[in-house]
Amino acid sequence: MAKKETSGAKELKEKLFLQKKNAYLRMSDAEVKKCDKFCEGYKRFLDEAKTEREAAGFIEREAKAAGFVPFDKKKRYKAGDRVCYVNREKAVILAVIGKEPIEKGVNLVAAHIDSPRLDMKQNPMIEKDEVAYFKTHYYGGIKKYQWPTVPLSLHGVMIKADGSKVVVRIGEDEGDPVFCVSDLLPHLASAQMKRPSAEIVKGEELNLIIGSRPFKDDETSERVKLNLLMLLNEKYGITEADFLSAELEAVPAFKASDIGFDRSLIGGYGQDDRVCAYTELMAVLGAKSPKKTAVAILTDKEETGSDGNTGLRSAYLKYFIADLAASFGKEGREVLSNSKCLSADVNAAYDPTFPDVFEKNNASVLNGGVCVTKYTGSRGKSGTSDASAEFVGEIRALLDKNNVIWQTGELGKVDIGGGGTVAAYIANLNVDTIDVGVPVMSMHAPFEITAKTDVYAAFKAFEAFINS
Numbered sequence: 346m347a348k349k350e351t352s353g354a355k356e357l358k359e360k361l362f363l364q365k366k367n368a369y370l371r372m373s374d375a376e377v378k379k380c381d382k383f384c385e386g387y388k389r390f391l392d393e394a395k396t397e398r399e400a401a402g403f404i405e406r407e408a409k410a411a412g413f414v415p416f417d418k419k420k421r422y423k424a425g426d427r428v429c430y431v432n433r434e435k436a437v438i439l440a441v442i443g444k445e446p447i448e449k450g451v452n453l454v455a456a457h458i459d460s461p462r463l464d465m466k467q468n469p470m471i472e473k474d475e476v477a478y479f480k481t482h483y484y485g486g487i488k489k490y491q492w493p494t495v496p497l498s499l500h501g502v503m504i505k506a507d508g509s510k511v512v513v514r515i516g517e518d519e520g521d522p523v524f525c526v527s528d529l530l531p532h533l534a535s536a537q538m539k540r541p542s543a544e545i546v547k548g549e550e551l552n553l554i555i556g557s558r559p560f561k562d563d564e565t566s567e568r569v570k571l572n573l574l575m576l577l578n579e580k581y582g583i584t585e586a587d588f589l590s591a592e593l594e595a596v597p598a599f600k601a602s603d604i605g606f607d608r609s610l611i612g613g614y615g616q617d618d619r620v621c622a623y624t625e626l627m628a629v630l631g632a633k634s635p636k637k638t639a640v641a642i643l644t645d646k647e648e649t650g651s652d653g654n655t656g657l658r659s660a661y662l663k664y665f666i667a668d669l670a671a672s673f674g675k676e677g678r679e680v681l682s683n684s685k686c687l688s689a690d691v692n693a694a695y696d697p698t699f700p701d702v703f704e705k706n707n708a709s710v711l712n713g714g715v716c717v718t719k720y721t722g723s724r725g726k727s728g729t730s731d732a733s734a735e736f737v738g739e740i741r742a743l744l745d746k747n748n749v750i751w752q753t754g755e756l757g758k759v760d761i762g763g764g765g766t767v768a769a770y771i772a773n774l775n776v777d778t779i780d781v782g783v784p785v786m787s788m789h790a791p792f793e794i795t796a797k798t799d800v801y802a803a804f805k806a807f808e809a810f811i812n813s
């Protein structure tokens with residue numbers, strides 16, 4: 346006892362050192378139960394909403410069921426009113442009107458609902474040696490070699506010559522066929538295995554197998570393709586020209602599942618960034634009458650750089666805020682200048698199998714809680730928005746006050762890692778913005794990994810922010 350008093354190092358360390366502790370060691374059994382239950386809903390979302398269009402549809406349905414109505418800039422809104430804006434079926438904004446005047450600013454949370462995948466080319470159908478394929482152009486940053494020999498489902502829409510729309514979703518239901526990209530057998534792959542890893546499978550080799558049964562006629566060529574177009578014409582009333590005005594996306598056909606004997610992790614496709622989309626959605630749907638107006642943005646095109654009219658470099662967010670402000674007789678820029686934003690995107694979870702690329706002191710870990718990232722960018726913070734110390738301090742206090750389990754993390758070692766989110770585009774509108782999201786292992790792979798405690802912590806963080 347006397348010795349302890351003289352040194353006191355343990356107590357001093359507890360007082361002075363930054364404490365890091367596994368979420369399971371900080372949560373009560375009752376909290377763990379709540380967390381597990383929450384993640385059951387999350388896995389259903391992952392299965393039901395695999396593309397930006399499906400996610401936007403899911404969000405719109407849930408929002409309508411929870412009392413959100415289409416935003417009308419001519420209407421007068423009062424505290425507690427719930428409005429939504431759907432941008433081209435690919436991005437959604439939900440808002441719950443707060444008690445404070447709109448010009449005091451809004452609390453924004455922004456996640457993206459697009460994920461890396463294989464997009465069909467505009468004229469996709471080919472036949473090669475009596476096997477038919479769709480040619481693809483991958484979407485977002487993928488390691489191309491990860492995508493062959495994975496069962497893939499096909500999602501999207503086709504616009505026919507008469508303007509009518511065919512919705513495609515094949516490979517998700519029991520008994521549905523799936524699609525896939527082939528790979529070479531190891532016996533014949535010695536030359537392939539000598540290619541640089543970025544080219545083990547090349548972009549033009551990501552060909553989706555769609556059929557092999559020929560039309561019964563010896564005379565004609567491309568009989569497999571003909572037979573397939575006949576089938577598609579019967580089922581959807583389409584011809585090959587209708588692919589010209591289509592958006593078809595191949596994504597992993599498997600469902601999300603628990604990983605591990607202890608079921609502590611979740612494996613599934615597209616958790617970047619639907620993990621933040623779902624947690625954000627649940628937080629905003631649960632908002633009753635917040636002090637500040639809460640605005641949840643669920644956007645498209647983050648994985649390709651946020652360009653285009655459904656990405657966050659488009660003016661659609663600015664216009665929405667301007668219209669919202671105008672409905673209160675205020676200016677959009679006044680609202681934006683006083684607003685705060687959590688850019689809700691994932692970070693790279695430290696991977697003990699590949700420790701070399703991480704700087705452990707500044708990497709997020711599985712079961713470390715939701716990850717707060719002050720700055721993103723790469724190689725000299727290029728492309729970052731870098732939240733101010735004051736704003737980080739505010740978020741830190743908010744999370745601690747609400748008992749949210751959180752950690753910090755930078756995406757990999759300096760000059761190795763880095764990457765951007767939508768944070769910079771929102772910060773550029775003069776909004777205080779910081780990245781807050783879930784650590785993901787195997788990010789951008791067909792099967793990504795998250796920890797249930799981190800998913801739940803993200804929900805708690807967004808809930809606390811929205812209701813602050």
Ligand code: MN
Nearest residue numbers: 617618690691
């Ligand atoms: Mn992301």
Ligand code: MN
Nearest residue numbers: 617618648789
């Ligand atoms: Mn990503």
